[in-house]
Amino acid sequence: MDTRRRVYLTFDDGPSANTSKILDVLQEYNVKATFFVVGKTDAVSINNYKRIVAEGHTLGMHSFSHKYNEIYASKEAYIEDLTKLQDYLYEITGVKSHYVRFPGGSSNQVSRVNMQELIQYLNKNEIIYYDWxxxxxxxxxxxxxxxxxxxxxxxxIEVYNREAMILMHDANDKRTTVEALPMLIEQIQNMDDNVIVPITDETVPVQHVTAKVETATEP
Ligand SMILES: [Zn+2]
Structure with a gap:
């Protein structure tokens, strides 16, 4: 059994021009990562969605609009936005993503919807959410x-024996994230017992808030 610590490089808020640069670095080091993307329709973004899939990374969903005031206004609005993104990515890449990261995380204090309602929806639809x-x-x-x-x-990293889930961003203004990546990858690889992997169905979800189990005895 592989007992190495599994380190996940996860990128939110892309694609952007920085995504291409990040993909180049990952390719150079032969490392796979996870991208929680937003919905964009320009040609560069469309190419980056395709590259993420073609180069063996995990395509995760973040939010189509990434507008907190809209997606967290109601359960219906959240579902509509997420479904739009899932369908859009499927159309472009042929991948029906079932991984998601909530904008602000499951522990965000912005949502006007009880996050438990959204979590229940995801669980019911076999969409797994990952925090960091x-x-x-x-x-x-x-x-x-x-x-x-x-x-x-x-x-x-050493705080976590099994799963270290690193939150990064590949938006347009994250130049230093791109610049830090080679050093970060090298240092992670230089530590004993680490392996950098993309999110898969085998990944134990890191979740700030988990589903509450309702029982009959609960008041
Ligand atoms: Zn975000």
């Missing part, structure tokens, strides 16, 4: 230094 247990910090400040991004990730 390591934040690279690249969303905290514009162009956070590459050293800081790398150290934010490395300082936490």
């Amino acid at each position: 247990n390591i934040a690279s910090g690249d969303a905290d400040a514009p162009n956070l230094s590459t050293d800081k991004i790398v150290s934010n990730c490395l300082s936490k």
